Amino acid sequence: MLESKMKWKFADSQTARPAWDSNRFSPLIKELLLQRGITTREEAEAFVSPDLAQLHNVQLLSDIDKAAERVHRAVNADESILVYGDYDADGVSSTAIMIKTLHELGAHCNYYIPNRFTEGYGPNEEAFRTAYQNGYQLIITVDTGIAAVDEAALAKQLGIDLIITDHHEPQEQLPDAYAIIHPKCSPNYDFKELAGAGVALKLAERLLGYFPKHLLDFAAIGTIADLVPLIGENRVIASYGLQTLSRSRRPGLKALLKVCDIEGGITEEDIGFSIGPRLNAVGRLQNADLAVHLLLTDVQDEAEEIADMIQSINQERKNIVNAIVKEAEEMTGSVEDQGVIVVAKEGWNQGVLGIVASNLVRKYDRPAIVLSILSEDGVMKGSARSIPAFDLFTNCMKIRNTFTHFGGHSQAAGMTLPIENLQILQVELNNLIHRELSSEDFTQEIEIAKSIALPEINEELVEEIRQLAPFGMANPKPVFQLEDIPAEKRQIGNNKNHLKIQFRHQNKTLDGIGFGLGKLFYYLTPKTPISVVGELGINEWNGYRKVQMIVQDIKIDDNQLFDHRGKNSSQVTSYVQHNHACAAISQKLPNMTDFPGSVQCLTYDANVNSLEETETLFLFDMPTDLETFKLLLQRLNPTNIHACFQLENSVYMNVFPSRADFKWLYALLFKRKQIDMNKDLPMIMEAKGWTKARIEFMIDVFSDLGFVKIEDDFIIINPNPVHKDLEASVVYQGRMTKVEIEKTLYYSTYDELRTWLSECLKDRVNSKEEVVYGL
Template sequence: MIQSSKKWKIQIPDEMFVQQLQNNLHISSLTAKILASRVKTLDEARNIIHMKDDQLHNPYLLTGMKEAVERIELALHRGEKILIYGDYDADGITSTSVILHTLLDLGADVDFEIPNRFTHGYGPNEELFRLAHEKGIQLIITVDNGISGIEPIRIAKELGMDVIVTDHHEPGEELPPADVIIHPRVPEGKYPFGELAGVGVAFKLAHALYGEVPEHLFEYVALGTIADLVPLTGENRYIVRKGLEKLRKSNHPWVQALCEASGVKQHEIDEEIIGFYFGPRLNAIGRLGDAKPGVEFLMSEDLASATMGAKLLNEKNNERKEYVNSITEEAIEMIENNSDISNSLVLVVAKEGWNPGVIGIVASRLVEKYYKPTIVLSIDSELGLAKGSGRSIEGFHLYNELAKNRDILPHFGGHPMAAGMTLSAEHIDELRARLHQQATTCLSDELLTPTLYIDVPIDLSEVTVEAIEELQKLKPFGVGFEKPIFVIQQVSIRSMRKIGANENHIKMELEDAYGILDAVGFNKGYLFNEISYGVKLSIVGDLQINEWQGRKKPQFLLSDVQTLEWQLFDYRGKVNVNHWVGNIPIEESSFIAFREETIQYFQAVIPSIQLVEDEIDNSLSPFIVLLDLPKRIHTMEKLIEIAKPQRIYAVFYTPNSQYFNGMPTRKHFAQYYTFLKNRPFFNLNEHIHQLSKHFGLNVDTIKFMTKVFFELGFVTIENGLLSVNEFASKRSLTEATTYQLRQQQIELEQKFLYSTYSELKQWFDNRMKELSYS
């Protein structure tokens, strides 16, 4: 048995709908199944495959757009100084770049400002607004922020500056006193699509100002939208798809420089490259300090300056990785070595000096490792404050649970799955204790087990190069339109081997009734010792095309595996104990011996071995290692009944095998008895080798026959001399205990030691089935 650490929830698509999609859209069953799990109607599916320009809405549908355009055009006419006020993440940097490009094209006297995460915090800042006023700024346009900046915007108005807010973050009950607010959800339900990123809102303003779709800005919008993890549905989907097309052919110096710095090919740019390579680099600069160089990089007009900017982004990203890795290691050490923290249902870790710009990433990593709501705090000892970020799991509404602790949490904000906060350092332990207690009322064991949602069950017959290539029509994948997770159920392993310099990866051939498929699992080399041939597996992962020397083959990229079947691992005849024992999960296994001499043989390598005789311990592990054979087959049957093993490792060490010696025939016994009867006394020790040659039987067999005769009373032994008992009663050879034990030993060896793998598996299978029906 192989159990996943996650609960699998497999969605079964409606077969009739799948067929309808195939017939009407002329697509493969693979593509149809994905769509069937995402949409309700044929038209929705068609809109995903065939992108139409009408998915890009008129910017004037946004409340305040007309007034914003009029005010900006007035500023252009008057030659007023305009300030674009952005944010320090990738969305804010791209938003700033979009409006900066637009206003410069329109001839504006424009500058930009981005607050520093550490000195100014998030959003509108009074100090920066006062500095703007001193510089003669007359119009401020916020991008990707502003909706919560009530007091700084009020001050800007008092100073005589006009303010246009463009934002997409959650609005509060009170809106800022800006001249104009452009927000896709303010007022609620007015704009057809409420999930634009900050850069998406900025793009709508640019569209309105240009009077036509600004095609040259799609690259920025795609980058910011993907990096900000907003849903890739509706208008966002259109924007990102167009942007990706543009990025793959773009002549912008920053695109070429970023590809070079990231080690990616420009023509291969997709949502994953932006999400894993471009976005983190742009985010890193604002996490560690001043984000303005990020805007300057995106505004680069030549390759030389773009290359310098990309180099800086790379350096900051590497620095960010080092911070994250270091803090994560320290946090894990805290958790593992402090029972107050590790036993809490909500992990709260804190330390002085942790970089507050990256602790949100650390919190996410800890949630991945422990699957508990997690808060990571950086302590400022001079101020006596702890500032940090939290990430949650399904079932624990982080914002609401934090809200129950307002008395010790003066500043916090966020949503169900993520939050930021500031509190007094002396209240850290109190916060942990309270949140743990709150979690006991809402987090069950089931909720504390991560769930893997699988939306596409497939057969091997569906997996072709053409079908996988067709999946490109469904891109981009992301939040709200997730990358599909495929499952292939009840497949067999045709072959498998470890690959890689350190053999930490695995390569397999999967097989079912419909075909054969290659599979590879990166960093899953350990599965080689956990998968036994003959079991049916269910495998989760992704589909890809493996191209080698011009030939294309479909390939399954393995991410998870499980089987409910018990497994047999055959280590019979393996001489090197140190080699095979390393393949067994020692902490989860019970090592079992039926003979004392076996324990003595293995004890130098295996410190803990259980001796099983008549009584069998009920507390055996689900994985059992059978080091030798019992004396009776009943003992093995009883062991299986009590242990109900998920895995059996068959070693069956037998130093004195009787199987090939066999059982002497009745004729052999009769000849030997007659030989002894014709001699009043016979010195066996002295003449056993001559006797062995005389009968053509080995020495052990002669000793065995002698012992049988002695147990039946047919002979007596005195002073090493054998003599026949003339008055012995007639008895069957099978009455002798020694005869019975040898018979049983030969039968056991035949069944367990010298049977084929299939025969051995079948024997255990039959015992397991008998138990399940009893």
């Protein structure tokens, strides 16, 4: 039995028919649409077939007309306009959208991306003063600015008009800007979840007087990379943007796709796992200007050179992340009493701390805050990531005074705080999370669309599911549950940290890949059904297409037998799980230091009635009789049994003397009356080809039955023995018992041993039923 790492939550069963009657959608698509809250034909059509006509009127955004009038006035007066962006993929995409738009209007403009390390997130006063000195009279922020209260005041003081376009959570006080274009600050605008690039696209539409389809590639990158909900307008922008990106002729995008090794139609996964991370990597390690330059350049050679530089930066970013994650995990230690993980160290690269925090959240199922200590400034800067059950933004706002700077949303945030506030931060957040959440809330949850059988899975099914793409936040790729017996299993990857399993049914096969699940290889036992949950997709390699499942979690409901017989017993320590009941039958556990104190060390003479049930049982010592073993097994009632038996002197493998052997030896003794063990034994061994141990055993049986007596080294025949059968000898019976034990528990096949153990435990259930019904 293997517990799942996550909580499996099956989507609500929709027994009611949808409010449409059409063959337009298959039963599966109808069910998936209903799970997304889509109940009418109109809603279903709009979801499956996104259309630009579904986009809302831009003039419903507050201040957008005022902002457009000011920009046009600046263009006509040849004023200098500065686009102030952010250093992530959404920020650089938004910057590219606004610069392209202003160029089309003929504006005199430039862009500015703050340096993450020297300036931090968002507008800053020094940058605004520099803009003033350089003659800029209008600043437009994209993907940033909603928290820039002081900077807006400074701009007003300097005589610079500030237009803020943003999508991050507004705080208690809004900046006193010339105009604020923000869905959440616009009561009449129905869709509140636009990314920064989506808001920039809206302003571009208003400025140009038509919808700029040619900018949808940038908008799709920002929207998908920023993990905003891919529903409503975001779904339309992403869907059309992916099409635009797939046929884009922009040199920068073509060069970026080349280093990402992406060909053909672009998917949301290409942006999420390849394009977005590379654009983000630039701002994480240096100034993000390089990423904006790549998107804007019209020179192919320059684009390819920049793309190669970005590829190298991204590899460097990966190396830095791996190093910091390792250090952070060592600092984290035990998380049992930690509601929120907080780690800090001097020298950590601030640009990658959000990725590190995400790694800690995935590993420990806890919100994580990762901070870089800047001793010279007396502050710490870093990033936080959360779990679905804990609203990080809301709870951090309850202790807002702890931070010098803070911003973000429910699942992610950035912050700066004095070094001396570190303990306050940890204590206060731990208090908040323990008051708000139970222990179950920390377990990661996965929502499963439905259970599916292997014969149902094919390429047509995967293509059918793609009707609901692009997938992302609020529209996750459907996860399916499959239960079957793996035909093959193996560890893959350089460090064997991934798991590959294959299921077969008649002539149909399905490969499952579990990234990071390599250790579960040892928990899969032969001929045991397993349940897997994961996403279905197409693995395309060398022109060959095959359906596969990306496995996200595994569980096993059946009792299991792990066969370590004759193997190095030290290896079994890796199976001990600290949060599960474990027991071991052994005079002394091997490598005792590797076993936690929670493991009960038992022997076969233990008082059975005093024992409690255990989940996992390790069997190191062979029993002296099978009945005692059965009673102990039934009392402990384990779900997982590890057979770790070792044999040095096997009885079963030594040939058991036949009746004819006993008869020949007794006849020799009867004839000679006595035998000298030192003198005659070698002669008998040579004549019969018997081992010394074999002869000694037969003599012990004769002695036990009273046929002979042993004096010094002589075997003397009893002239008047009482007739007894060989089976009456305790020595003979003991040998037979050992043979049966070894045959049953050690030399049996895996299937034979599993069946025998199962029958033992089944007898326990049957005997309980007899007692209950007998009463």
